[in-house]
Amino acid sequence: MSAAVKATQKKYCSRAIVAAIILGLPFIFGGYAPIGKGLILGTIFSILNFILIAETLPKKIGAGTRRKQTAVSLSSIGIRFALLAIPIISAIKLEQFELVTTVIGIFMVQLAIVSDHSMKLIASARKRRV
Numbered sequence: 276m277s278a279a280v281k282a283t284q285k286k287y288c289s290r291a292i293v294a295a296i297i298l299g300l301p302f303i304f305g306g307y308a309p310i311g312k313g314l315i316l317g318t319i320f321s322i323l324n325f326i327l328i329a330e331t332l333p334k335k336i337g338a339g340t341r342r343k344q345t346a347v348s349l350s351s352i353g354i355r356f357a358l359l360a361i362p363i364i365s366a367i368k369l370e371q372f373e374l375v376t377t378v379i380g381i382f383m384v385q386l387a388i389v390s391d392h393s394m395k396l397i398a399s400a401r402k403r404r405v
Contacts, residue, residue: 280329284325284326284329286391287325287384287387287388287391288322288325288326288384288387290387290391291318291321291322291383291384291386291387292315292318292319292322292383294318294383294386294387295314295315295317295318295380295383296315298311298314299311299312299314299315299376302314308371309370309371309372309373309376310373310376311376312371312372312373313362313366313372313373313374313375313376313377313379313380314373314376314377314379314380314383315380316362316365316366316372316377316380317362317366317376317377317378317379317380317381317382317383318380318381318383318384319362319380320358320359320361320362320380320381321380321381321382321383321384321385322383322384323358324355324358324359324381324384325384327351327354327355327358328351328355331347331351359381362377362380362381363377363378363381365377366378
């Protein structure tokens with residue numbers, strides 16, 4: 276894996292987990308622990324999913340035949356869906372996790388990426404005005 280991919284992973288995964296902790300801890304200490312725990316649980320699995328995407332992407336591209344590329348892609352998707360099912364099932368079965376915040380946590384890496392790009396877009400628009 277290239278240094279650029281690792282830097283991107285570190286950047287967005289770090290932002291996602293920090294945001295989850297900052298948002299989740301007040302709920303945990305405020306007596307609403309399932310909300311905070313669900314957010315943090317979902318974020319951890321979001322990070323694992325993001326890392327798995329980066330690890331399997333080169334295998335999809337350089338897999339050889341079309342049949343082999345399709346098999347690698349489908350197995351990657353299946354593994355990632357199974358991985359993301361773990362926090363959802365946990366939130367449904369266990370009272371210590373809130374389902375809604377767990378699902379929000381699953382999207383924390385994507386939210387970190389979108390917020391980063393939005394901030395850059397806003398900053399560039401402000402520079403053009405000046």
